[in-house]
Amino acid sequence: MRALYAQSGGVTSVINASAYGVIDEARKNGLEIWVGINGVTGILKERFLDATELDIEFLKHTPAGAFGSCRKKMKNEADIQKLFDIFQKYNIRYFFYNGGNDSMDTAWRVQVEAQKRGYELKVVGVPKTIDNDLPHTDHCPGYGSAAKYIAIAMMEAALDLRSMWVDSTQVFVMEIMGRHAGWLAAAAGLGWLNGIGADIILLPEKPFDKDEFIAAVDRVVTKKGYCTIAVAEGLKYPDGFFVSDMGYTDSFGNRQLGGVGFTIAGMIRSELGLKIHVAIPDYLQRSGRHIASATDVEEAEMCGRMAVRYALEDNYGVMVTMERVSDSPYQIRYSSVPLNLVADQTKMLPKDYFDGYEITEKFIRYALPLIQGEPYPPYRNGLPDYRMFDIG
Template identity: 90%
Template sequence: MKALYAQSGGVTSVINASAYGVIDEARKNGLEIYVGINGVTGILKERFLDATELDIEFLRYTPAGAFGSCRKKLKSDADIEKLFEIFRKNDIRYFFYNGGNDSMDTAWRLQAEAQKRGYELKVVGVPKTIDNDLPHTDHCPGYGSAAKYIAIAMMEAALDLRSMYVDSTQVFVMEIMGRHAGWLAAAAALGWVNGIGADIVLLPEEPFNKDEFISAVDNIVSRKGHCAIAVAEGLKYPDGFFVSDMGYTDSFGNRQLGGVGFTIAGMVRSELGLKTHVAIPDYLQRSGRHIASATDVQEAEMCGRMAVRYALEDNYGVMVTMERVSDEPYEIRYSSVPLNLVAEQTRMLPKDYFDKFMVTEKFFKYALPLIQGEPYPPFRNGLPDYKLLDLK
């Protein structure tokens, strides 16, 4: 029996750990396992890699999508028709799609279409997103490592700010990924468990009030001389309009965002006359494998393994989920949810996880277990020894 795995959407520092889990588990169960290069975009071009004998150890510590990703939305009947021609031609009977909200929509469409056509295809979604916004799962692989990166980056930047504020920068602004949900921006406050973190966190879930924000910055600077601010790219005004809307959409119809950090910094400069500095981690926050979370790596791999196990148990048309059993000691169990309940849905940061410009103790209790452990990659010449596949 032949199985196909592919990666989709924005990558993470642990998506390849999920790939390792899928491939290794498939091989252990006697499946011929292939990988689609660049997700469904590559599959439509029959760009496959036979992973049955591939050395996959490097996947455990290499960030980003080792097999290439894509942001293609299945819009046309012609694309769907061609995909099933390719599935039939190559006798693909299992399909494991590793991605986020839009990717789960693609997986659901393929499962529904297979049933409609009477084609035996078992589709299982492997969750992935640093945004942590997939519903029906406690958290998503990729989030813990990105949250850890953001927390550390904010701690170190805040220390820099503290050193220089007397006659230099007084306000530091970090722009953090998160279109609709503030899970990742909230992580900028986690450093407070060790004594330093973001002073203000601006979340998409909290409508932005400029006057209240400026007043908060003024109070903090008056008290301590400096202020570190974390802002999610999806920050919205009370009318729902994005503060950083760039005026166009991507292939999935999502509004393209960018520059909210500079917008916020500009407000501070014009209203308070303070010197500001802006940092945008961008790709760095999602592919920072050098300081990943061990919990995240282990769970990402296990989600891949569970996807194969579920498919072999005839539990398909689902996405793998994690359910939290307890916080102390931290324990989860794996389960599944129908893909149609996940597709294009967004899980927001709960209201009791934040209070105006700061996260609450409930968020700390939720997030801290997810950033534990340091599974460092191997180093060579003083640098991570990441491996690359030739995908040409």
């Protein structure tokens, strides 16, 4: 029997640590482990890599998807039939799918189809998303490192702004990923623990009121001369429409968003006449392995290992989850949840984690353990020594 692992959706700085966990645990348990190149898209093209004897040590400190990712939903009957023809052809009996909301939907569909067809297949989802919006788990691998990156980036940008505002830029805007939930944007406020962070945080969970927002910016600038703003890409008006809807959808059916930072900067410039700089970290925030969280790396690897253990224990059709036992000392336990309870579901930032345009003490207690530790990658020539497989 053969096991298959694949990566799906937007990548993170620690998704390869989960890959390491799956592959190493599978090998320790005597499984022949293959990897699908570019998720189900590559599997349908029979693009595989035999990882049974592969050198995988570097995966623990390399960001992004070492085996390629994809954004494909398995809704087409022809694709589903082809997928199971391929599974049968190569005797695939375990399938570990590493992804977020939409990827868990794919994993669930594959498990249901296997049961319908009477095909022996154990599917386990390995969680991953910087958005931290998968339900039934305390947090997701990828979030802690991205949150750490955003917090540090905002601190450093705020110090720059503080240096220059007297006769230059007075407002800095950072546009942060987060389509429906504001978990990552909220992290821009964590720097206040060390004295400097985002003055205003705009979240999808708080409907955007232009007049209220402009008044808030004016108050901050009047008080100290400058203002730092973090805005989630999924910021919405009270009627539910995205402030930055680009007018089309991706292959998962999600509305494509972009430019919300420039949109609100234009509002500030028009209403207050201030000079503004806008930054969009984009891919940088999700693949910034040089300043990752040690907690995140360790948990990402363990989620991969637990996926294999659950499958071998006949606990399948599930996603690996983490349950928080305590904040201080920080402690979690691993568990699982049926895939159908996760598929296409979104966990929003709780209302008691933010107050107006600021984060609360409760969010800080939640997020702080997730950004601890600096597991720096090895360096060569003064740069991170990242390695990748040749996957074409």
